[in-house]
Amino acid sequence: MAEAKTMKYSRQREAILAFLKTRKDHPTAEVIYENIRKEYPKISLGTIYRNLALLSENGIILKLSCDDGFEHYDGCTDTHYHFACRRCKALIDLEMDDISFINTLAEKNFGGDIDGHVAYFYGICAECKGAK
Amino acid sequence: MAEAKTMKYSRQREAILAFLKTRKDHPTAEVIYENIRKEYPKISLGTIYRNLALLSENGIILKLSCDDGFEHYDGCTDTHYHFACRRCKALIDLEMDDISFINTLAEKNFGGDIDGHVAYFYGICAECKGAK
């Protein structure tokens, strides 16, 4: 799936990856930018985007499109699923069993090859539910 | 989920919806625009976008984000799933069983309420597979 691109080491990329690993909330490029700036005040937004693209193309991070107008990034590539709150727009990891078997169901009446899937769940998160 | 907004009839909106119903390939706003223009040469792209937003907010059509940089629109709102070809980027309907039960799995260790999900399957479509 991911064709390996030659990558030289860069402090900025390492910082971006390290930052992503500390977060569970799947930040946007802008949020990553604001945080990496604390350590590298001169980093540019282009560098953020270029490295996020490199990292996700190589399967080192995940790029999440949950239809809120922003791409989100996830430092954890283990199989897992996400929940997007319709009210507060939070994008949250779900602790649920692996449902990779749905690939088999999808492939049943399909002539092509299925090698993966993404699933987003929608609704109201626990916090918003309590606050109502 | 969908708060009903007052909608007056409009020929343009009807044409957009009728066109969507004739297509199985989930066209983008631009493709819809080019086609509706044949019937309404003066229609503007803003009208396309405004009506697509209205229709999808009211649950009359679906808005699909398959991460290719464009929003796609689907005139069929019955529960079904989509496949996105990694090679030709086609977005195709899958004829598979309903897997709504995954909502229950997702809700198991989750404090909030889940009312829906979207799932996209990825791989190589039958045509690309054959052409290789």
Next chain:
DNA sequence: GGTAAAATAAGAATGATTACTAATATGTTT
């Protein structure tokens, strides 16, 4: 027909993302 609300065409504006460029960092080879 008259009126109010919604919809339109046309165009301008927005804003996330991408592309460009000259300078710098990295890795490798002598």
Next chain:
DNA sequence: AAACATATTAGTAATCATTCTTATTTTACC
């Protein structure tokens, strides 16, 4: 360690799908 080749960067400009604005036209209802 200097020289070289290539990747990466900061800074900035450009792209382009989508949204917004405004004056005008439709639609729905009395």
